[in-house]
Amino acid sequence: MSDRNPPQTEPPMSKAASLASARKGGEALSTTAARRQKNGVCGLPKYNAPLAWVAALGAAWVFVLVALGAFTTSIGAGMIFPDWPLSNGSINPEGWLQNIAMFAEHSHRLSGMVMGLITITLAVWLWRSEERAWLRRAGWAALAIVIIQGIIGGKRVLLDSLSVPGFEMTYGQMLRIPHGILAQVYVCLLIAIAAGLSRGWVERAAGRLPPSAGLRRTGALCVGLLLVQLTVAASMRHNFAGLAIPTFPYSTAANDLLPASWDYRIALNFAHRAIAALLGVALLWFAAKLWRERGATLVMRCGASLMIALLVFQIMLGAHVIWQLREPHVTTGHVVCGALLLATTFWLTCLAYRDVIETASNARSESRKQAHTS
Numbered sequence: 096m097s098d099r100n101p102p103q104t105e106p107p108m109s110k111a112a113s114l115a116s117a118r119k120g121g122e123a124l125s126t127t128a129a130r131r132q133k134n135g136v137c138g139l140p141k142y143n144a145p146l147a148w149v150a151a152l153g154a155a156w157v158f159v160l161v162a163l164g165a166f167t168t169s170i171g172a173g174m175i176f177p178d179w180p181l182s183n184g185s186i187n188p189e190g191w192l193q194n195i196a197m198f199a200e201h202s203h204r205l206s207g208m209v210m211g212l213i214t215i216t217l218a219v220w221l222w223r224s225e226e227r228a229w230l231r232r233a234g235w236a237a238l239a240i241v242i243i244q245g246i247i248g249g250k251r252v253l254l255d256s257l258s259v260p261g262f263e264m265t266y267g268q269m270l271r272i273p274h275g276i277l278a279q280v281y282v283c284l285l286i287a288i289a290a291g292l293s294r295g296w297v298e299r300a301a302g303r304l305p306p307s308a309g310l311r312r313t314g315a316l317c318v319g320l321l322l323v324q325l326t327v328a329a330s331m332r333h334n335f336a337g338l339a340i341p342t343f344p345y346s347t348a349a350n351d352l353l354p355a356s357w358d359y360r361i362a363l364n365f366a367h368r369a370i371a372a373l374l375g376v377a378l379l380w381f382a383a384k385l386w387r388e389r390g391a392t393l394v395m396r397c398g399a400s401l402m403i404a405l406l407v408f409q410i411m412l413g414a415h416v417i418w419q420l421r422e423p424h425v426t427t428g429h430v431v432c433g434a435l436l437l438a439t440t441f442w443l444t445c446l447a448y449r450d451v452i453e454t455a456s457n458a459r460s461e462s463r464k465q466a467h468t469s
């Protein structure tokens with residue numbers, strides 16, 4: 096990974112020994128800035144192309160998984176198989192390639208398995224070869240989430256008929272909400288790992304003007320707002336409240352902005368629309384900052400344009416979900432585009448925080464090393 100030319104004052108240390116030493120709590124390995132290749136503000140390890148590609152594969156594959164999950168829910172096929180982890184007692188259930196409901200649910204399960212394998216590879220590879228502690232931790236966190244997601248998904252099937260006193264939804268149906276929310280957190284983690292390992296991140300030129308604190312704060316605010324929106328959206332969708340307000344852009348047939356009556360489904364649906372309007376303003380503000388900021392790279396400026404294109408597309412898809420009475424392909428497109436919008440905004444925010452993350456990580460490694468040696 097890193098430049099292994101040790102400073103004159105220290106004896107040479109093998110890669111395995113230095114990593115083992117780091118994991119024992121000392122972070123002693125080659126974390127001194129002098130040992131690392133100098134890139135930008137912080138000294139970073141060298142670009143590791145194969146590992147970066149596995150991370151990029153994970154960050155892309157997660158959208159296949161999200162699309163299949165969203166389509167399964169949109170056509171109401173979540174319970175097509177009553178068992179788990181096998182489907183009708185098999186890994187290759189009869190007729191699954193002919194029946195669309197079986198195909199959706201079973202391919203979601205299979206793609207989840209592939210996602211698990213990619214995440215295990217990534218976590219172990221990061222643990223064995225990555226010097227930066229934040230990336231090693233992100234790898235373990237991604238692995239923990241993929242395991243939890245598998246278990247929640249399985250319990251959602253197995254507990255589908257377990258009713259909860261006082262609630263319309265069963266216990267299994269309720270589990271769809273944390274499953275949907277955790278999926279978005281998982282997307283963010285994979286994006287952070289892929290960004291941290293990318294060539295642009297580790298090889299950013301020294302002496303470049305860093306993004307301003309204002310830009311970073313705006314990005315963080317937008318990511319926070321998007322996570323709130325996705326949480327409200329998941330609660331709305333799984334409470335069957337997508338058409339609780341059946342008109343758009345107005346809330347009544349008489350063109351009123353506010354709904355004529357209220358219950359929790361209408362409130363969720365209205366909150367989703369109100370937050371979408373807020374997000375429209377917040378994301379435009381973030382994009383304008385990215386376009387104007389001298390510390391933003393060309394990639395960040397292009398990313399800002401992509402973010403706005405996704406925002407416009409997302410709102411158009413949302414309108415069509417209502418106008419076409421939750422047509423499954425449109426609804427699936429809306430869920431996937433929502434995840435892409437979060438991923439793009441989060442990625443841009445990570446890029447804006449790159450120097451802060453790496454400087455803090457370096458400083459922590461240094462102080463741990465000093466504590467270890469003194």
Ligand code: HEM
Nearest residue numbers: 275328329332337343371374409410413414416426430433
């Ligand atoms: C930037 C803005 C928006 C984002 C990020 C967003 C995101 C999402 C997501 C992720 C879901 C699915 C949640 C899940 O299943 O876990 C969803 C559902 C939904 N969204 Fe949006 N949305 C936005 C704007 C809108 C707008 C403007 C409308 C128009 C009314 C809309 C209408 C809907 C509807 C009706 C559903 C539920 C679909 C169903 O019942 O299956 N969304 N949204």
